[in-house]
Amino acid sequence: MTSTLRQRSGRLPEAVTSFVGRRTARADVRRLLEGSRLVTLTGVGGVGKTRLALQVARDVRRAFPDGVWLAELAKLDDDSLVDSAVAAALELSDSSGRALIDVLVDYLADKRLLVVLDNCEHLLPACARLTSRLLSEAPELRVLATSRDRLAIGAEQVWLVPPLSVPEPDSLTSGTARQYEAMTLFEDRASSVLPGFRLGPENEAAVARLCRQLDGLPLAIELAAGLAEGVVGGTDPGSVVGSVRHPDERRPNRGGAAPDAAGSGGVELRPVSGAGADVVGQVLGVLR
Numbered sequence: 467m468t469s470t471l472r473q474r475s476g477r478l479p480e481a482v483t484s485f486v487g488r489r490t491a492r493a494d495v496r497r498l499l500e501g502s503r504l505v506t507l508t509g510v511g512g513v514g515k516t517r518l519a520l521q522v523a524r525d526v527r528r529a530f531p532d533g534v535w536l537a538e539l540a541k542l543d544d545d546s547l548v549d550s551a552v553a554a555a556l557e558l559s560d561s562s563g564r565a566l567i568d569v570l571v572d573y574l575a576d577k578r579l580l581v582v583l584d585n586c587e588h589l590l591p592a593c594a595r596l597t598s599r600l601l602s603e604a605p606e607l608r609v610l611a612t613s614r615d616r617l618a619i620g621a622e623q624v625w626l627v628p629p630l631s632v633p634e635p636d637s638l639t640s641g642t643a644r645q646y647e648a649m650t651l652f653e654d655r656a657s658s659v660l661p662g663f664r665l666g667p668e669n670e671a672a673v674a675r676l677c678r679q680l681d682g683l684p685l686a687i688e689l690a691a692g693l694a695e696g697v698v699g700g701t702d703p704g705s706v707v708g709s710v711r712h713p714d715e716r717r718p719n720r721g722g723a724a725p726d727a728a729g730s731g732g733v734e735l736r737p738v739s740g741a742g743a744d745v746v747g748q749v750l751g752v753l754r
């Protein structure tokens with residue numbers, strides 16, 4: 467087995483947008499990772515599992531001398547590709563013809579390392595099998611998985627990622643808007659496409675209503691805030707809404723059951739549903 471010669475301090479993508487809130491969540495997940503070798507962040511599509519996992523991975527980087535590595539599985543469409551995706555994420559190559567899982571076991575056996583196994587839900591049996599074997603043979607390995615459903619293997623600690631905080635109806639008092647994660651996220655993303663946009667007395671109630679209607683889901687809030695671009699550029703907002711896609715469409719269809727709105731299989735994004743016009747109207751009202 468060979469590996470690249472560059473320093474093996476790990477590989478995580480640089481964040482290109484700001485990370486909002488989640489102070490307690492980060493602390494909770496860090497604590498779980500200290501006590502457990504497999505932590506799985508679960509929750510509906512677009513709730514922020516991947517983003518939180520990456521943030522926690524950065525937080526704990528120093529505790530792992532052999533690095534913190536991201537294996538992205540979202541685009542894989544076959545269980546048989548999981549082992550090679552993890553090997554590639556660790557920048558391992560092998561020309562001996564051995565099974566990749568054995569290569570991984572050999573390499574990881576004496577490593578103090580964290581693997582973020584991201585978006586496991588459509589490949590659960592393969593992820594469970596690989597993780598189980600690696601954890602049993604690599605005593606210092608830890609895995610932080612994200613998945614709409616748990617891996618369901620021994621020693622797994624499951625942590626359900628909640629939506630971002632939103633104010634209760636009529637509870638917003640002046641100057642408190644940024645205490646709510648969903649509102650801060652909306653402001654941040656809207657201001658990046660509509661410079662000068664700020665939360666203030668003239669729009670706080672409308673943004674609060676919008677964030678509540680989007681159930682505090684960060685993906686939906688980012689998409690709604692992105693409508694600001696259409697407002698500025700004169701694009702028909704309807705076409706922007708039309709391009710909003712359900713999170714399940716972002717990865718290959720494995721032929722599983724259709725996602726339900728409330729369960730772990732997915733989430734209804736209202737901008738594409740019949741209520742879309744309503745949301746567009748609200749976003750435009752907020753941004754104008």
Ligand SMILES: Nc1ncnc2c1ncn2[C@@H]1O[C@H](COP(=O)(O)OP(=O)(O)OP(=O)(O)O)[C@@H](O)[C@H]1O
Nearest residue numbers: 484485486510511512513514515516517684685713
């Ligand atoms: N705390 C946060 N701060 C800023 N942006 C966030 C936060 N949480 C999520 N986001 C953004 O919201 C979007 C959806 O988040 P993410 O991809 O992590 O969701 P997910 O739960 O992993 O979704 P899926 O189930 O489809 O994999 C991303 O663009 C992400 O950057």
Ligand SMILES: [Mg+2]
Nearest residue numbers: 515516585612
């Ligand atoms: Mg994800």
